[in-house]
Amino acid sequence: MRLRMSSTLLAVGLTLSSAAAAEGVRSASMLANTCAGCHSTHGASAGEQMPTIGGMDNGYLYDVLRDYKTGVRGSTIMGRIMRGYTDREIHAIAAYFAAQPWVSTDRVAVATDLHIARDIHARQCETCHEDGGREQEDKSPRLAGQWAGYLEYALEACREIGHRCRPRKMGERVMELSDAEIAALARFYESEK
Amino acid sequence: MTDLGRRAFLKTSALAASAALLTSPARRVHAAPKARVVVVGGGFGGAIAAKYLQMADPEIRVTLVEKEPVFRSCPMSNEVLSGDRSLDALTFDFRGLTRRGIAIMQDEITEIDAEQHFVRGSSGNRYNYDKLILSPGVSFRWDAIEGLTEEVAERFPHAWKAGPQTLKLRQQLEAMDDGGVFIISAPPNPFRCPPGPYERAAQVAHYFKQHKPKSKIIILDAKDAFSKQGLFQAGWKQHYGDMIEWVSGAAGGIVEAIDPKTGALIGTVEDFHGNVVSPIPPQRAGALAVSAGLTDASGWCPVDQKTFASTLHPDIHVIGDSCIAGVMPKSGYSANSQGKVCAAAIAAEIAGQAAPEPSYVNTCYSLITPDHGISVAGVYDLEDGQIVGIEGAGGLSPMDADARTRAIEARFAHDWFRNITADMFG
Numbered sequence: 109m110r111l112r113m114s115s116t117l118l119a120v121g122l123t124l125s126s127a128a129a130a131e132g133v134r135s136a137s138m139l140a141n142t143c144a145g146c147h148s149t150h151g152a153s154a155g156e157q158m159p160t161i162g163g164m165d166n167g168y169l170y171d172v173l174r175d176y177k178t179g180v181r182g183s184t185i186m187g188r189i190m191r192g193y194t195d196r197e198i199h200a201i202a203a204y205f206a207a208q209p210w211v212s213t214d215r216v217a218v219a220t221d222l223h224i225a226r227d228i229h230a231r232q233c234e235t236c237h238e239d240g241g242r243e244q245e246d247k248s249p250r251l252a253g254q255w256a257g258y259l260e261y262a263l264e265a266c267r268e269i270g271h272r273c274r275p276r277k278m279g280e281r282v283m284e285l286s287d288a289e290i291a292a293l294a295r296f297y298e299s300e301k
Numbered sequence: 302m303t304d305l306g307r308r309a310f311l312k313t314s315a316l317a318a319s320a321a322l323l324t325s326p327a328r329r330v331h332a333a334p335k336a337r338v339v340v341v342g343g344g345f346g347g348a349i350a351a352k353y354l355q356m357a358d359p360e361i362r363v364t365l366v367e368k369e370p371v372f373r374s375c376p377m378s379n380e381v382l383s384g385d386r387s388l389d390a391l392t393f394d395f396r397g398l399t400r401r402g403i404a405i406m407q408d409e410i411t412e413i414d415a416e417q418h419f420v421r422g423s424s425g426n427r428y429n430y431d432k433l434i435l436s437p438g439v440s441f442r443w444d445a446i447e448g449l450t451e452e453v454a455e456r457f458p459h460a461w462k463a464g465p466q467t468l469k470l471r472q473q474l475e476a477m478d479d480g481g482v483f484i485i486s487a488p489p490n491p492f493r494c495p496p497g498p499y500e501r502a503a504q505v506a507h508y509f510k511q512h513k514p515k516s517k518i519i520i521l522d523a524k525d526a527f528s529k530q531g532l533f534q535a536g537w538k539q540h541y542g543d544m545i546e547w548v549s550g551a552a553g554g555i556v557e558a559i560d561p562k563t564g565a566l567i568g569t570v571e572d573f574h575g576n577v578v579s580p581i582p583p584q585r586a587g588a589l590a591v592s593a594g595l596t597d598a599s600g601w602c603p604v605d606q607k608t609f610a611s612t613l614h615p616d617i618h619v620i621g622d623s624c625i626a627g628v629m630p631k632s633g634y635s636a637n638s639q640g641k642v643c644a645a646a647i648a649a650e651i652a653g654q655a656a657p658e659p660s661y662v663n664t665c666y667s668l669i670t671p672d673h674g675i676s677v678a679g680v681y682d683l684e685d686g687q688i689v690g691i692e693g694a695g696g697l698s699p700m701d702a703d704a705r706t707r708a709i710e711a712r713f714a715h716d717w718f719r720n721i722t723a724d725m726f727g
Contacts, residue, residue: 134658134682141353141641142662144724145634146717149352154723157709158716184698184710185664185676192662192680192694257716261709 136200139193143201152211156257163210165244169202180274182265212253217299221288225296228289232281240300252300259294334362336651339420339430341410341589343367343395345374345633346621347436348725349640351403357648364428365398366420368409372726375494376633377718378463382471383504385671391463397726413593415614432647434609435595436621436636437587438462439493442600445583446486447558447567457564457578460501461493473577474505479513484575486521486556486566488583491601493622493631495528496677498581499547500667503533506541507670518545521566521573522554523583528630529667529675531700536669556580586623593617601625606688608646608656609639618643626661627688629681635663637721659683663695666714674698674710 140151143161148154151162161169175181177190177198193201229240237243241251251259266273266282267290273279285293335358340351343365351365372393380386395405408422419429441459443450449457460470474483483505487498502518509516526549527533537545548554553570560567564578585591585600595602595611602619604611606627609618620643621636629635638661646656661681666674679695681688698710 132658134660138642138645138657138660141645142638142660144641145637145662145664145721146713148720148723149727154716154719154727156716156719157712158720184702184706184713185678188678188694188696189662189664189680190694192691257712 134197136204139197139201140204143205150208151205152208153255153258155213155255157255157261159258159262160211160213160254161205162208164206164249165247166202166206167247168244168249169205170199171247173198173202175274182269210250210253212301213255213298215256215298217295221292222296222299224289225292228285228293229296233293236275236278241297242300251297254297256291256294256298259297260290263290263294335360336431337362337364337429338432338434338647339428340365340434340436341367341420342436342438342587342621343369343372343398343405344436344438344621344636345376345721345725346636346640347434348372348395348398349637350434350436350618350620350644352398352401352725353641353644354648355401355403357644358651359402361648361651362404363402364404364406364430365395366406366408366410366422366428367395368407370394370407373463374633374718374722375461375463375497376721377715378460378467379497379501379504380668381463381467382460382474382501383508384471385504385507388464388468393722393726395726410589413589413617415593415617418616430616431651432616432618434618434620434643434647435587435590435593435623436619436640437589437623439584439622439631440586440588440591441582442585443582446556446580448561449559449580449582450561453559453561454580454582457559457580459579459581461497461581461584470577470579474508477513477516477576480515481513481576482517482519482574483509483577484519484521484566484573484579486554486578486580487523487527488581489523491631492581492584495630495632496533496665496667498522499527499529499533500669501579502545502547503537503541503667503669506537506544509544510541516544519573519575520545520547520554521556521568522548523550523556524554525549525551529677529697532675532698533667533669535700536673536675540670540673584622586619590619590623595619595623597625599625606686607642607659607683608650609643610646618647627681627683628690629661629663629679629688630665632663632665633721634665635661637724638662661688664717666710666717668711668714669707670711672704672711673707674712674714675707676710676713 153160176183176186236248237251244250270283271279340347351363355363374391399405408424410420411423412421419427421427458466458470460466485498553568555569556566558567566573586596586602590602597603602624604619604624609620611617611619620639622631642659649656663679666676675698677697680691
């Protein structure tokens with residue numbers, strides 16, 4: 109884990125310094141600051157459907173942003189925005205947000221159905237989203253402390269496209285979930301900090 | 302560290318600092334603070350410029366001067382007209398910026414001395430600066446429509462600056478009988494918030510549909526086309542049938558005068574009589590920018606679009622609605638984006654570096670009902686000194702989106718507001 113962290117930081121350091129040096133190149137912070145109008149300062153979202161992106165896994169962020177650009181991942185507005193950036197710029201934006209500290213929502217658990225979610229998490233999600241969704245291995249995003257509004261939206265979107273939801277293993281599992289289970293899972297992860 | 306130790310340390314630091322002064326001729330005698338930047342206007346542009354400048358270099362002394370004790374957002378103020386939002390929910394204070402080390406001064410700047418590098422407030426206070434950032438919004442052209450003065454607008458509210466005018470318009474709509482006519486006159490380009498008049502029509506229609514379903518809304522437009530036109534017209538029809546009528550400039554929508562007694566709007570073809578009348582005046586740069594001579598013949602402020610430095614006074618930067626920023630619309634998001642580019646350019650100049658290559662974005666949501674949102678986005682860069690849209694990026698919500706997508710965009714509209722205000726004041 110420590111090794112992963114330092115390689116991320118190293119990548120960001122390189123991106124920032126090389127960008128600052130090169131003529132005509134837009135720096136990572138210059139690019140990333142434009143995102144804060146919707147995702148707030150340093151990507152620590154103020155809610156509720158807008159996800160917190162600061163502190164997320166670099167590889168995951170890059171894949172998602174690239175997939176918005178190509179249309180592989182559906183969206184209302186992110187596709188329109190990401191088409192304005194080159195691949196190099198998308199790498200820079202992802203690395204910038206990955207280097208920011210993760211800030212969990214301040215929401216506390218209020219739901220009574222958290223045990224349903226805990227059970228689903230243990231059986232279906234834990235292998236990739238370890239430690240209550242805190243761990244970010246193999247490009248799996250952090251879930252713990254994310255906004256429930258966003259998690260619910262993302263899970264519903266995944267369920268809607270079913271087998272085409274990536275990774276496929278996740279699509280197959282999410283397809284089986286009811287509205288109530290999705291809502292419970294979203295609140296469960298939100299309450300984990 | 303013991304007291305003695307700390308004193309010794311401070312003494313050493315002071316010696317080191319004076320040594321630096323002697324060896325570095327570029328440093329000024331009053332080397333601390335590194336530089337003084339005064340920002341005038343605590344809205345979408347100014348609050349962001351102050352915060353991002355302070356984050357870029359905490360050694361710069363940033364002072365934000367705002368004439369109001371709090372900030373009231375124009376975006377989402379149409380929801381006050383529909384009754385879905387209170388004025389309080391548009392109101393923000395500056396405590397978050399104070400906590401970041403920015404000095405907040407409540408004062409109205411009345412004088413700019415570009416030669417001596419200071420501004421003066423109506424309080425009598427003088428604020429010296431190395432760099433000045435103005436984000437003064439818009440002012441109204443009271444000479445453009447005959448009879449429409451600031452005083453007349455007290456009775457026929459434009460509500461184009463959120464606050465008492467917004468509440469007044471809401472009260473008039475509440476007092477109107479069912480079957481009444483509400484008239485909005487929309488100004489010519491360019492003006493603050495291009496989709497605003499058309500969202501206002503939708504928000505008021507949302508209120509009428511529930512409480513005064515026989516009422517009508519007429520938009521008299523100085524223009525023949527408007528922002529998100531197809532999406533608005535389809536949305537109006539879908540939710541409100543024929544309640545909203547849009548009269549283009551060519552079809553007689555241009556308002557030449559207002560009868561100050563009755564509020565009758567005198568058009569080029571015919572006159573229009575409404576029970577509630579909201580004439581939105583034609584606009585130009587904020588009053589301070591106009592009086593300081595920072596505008597050109599267009600009434601707006603020409604700037605170097607890479608740094609937002611005025612082309613008329615290089616140590617004064619103008620951001621937000623007042624400036625001419627290529628193809629960027631006059632929106633809150635544009636001002637946010639410009640504030641960050643301006644802050645980065647000033648921080649670089651103070652550090653003796655070249656202005657960084659800029660990147661700008663605009664995102665703007667409008668609500669047709671609480672569950673029907675539409676948006677426009679733009680991603681921009683600088684080409685030959687002009688801000689241009691990046692080809693293939695940005696654009697409108699699709700015309701054929703389903704109800705679920707419209708509902709998601711409506712939720713995003715509210716989240717956008719949460720987040721952009723957190724970016725400003727958090």
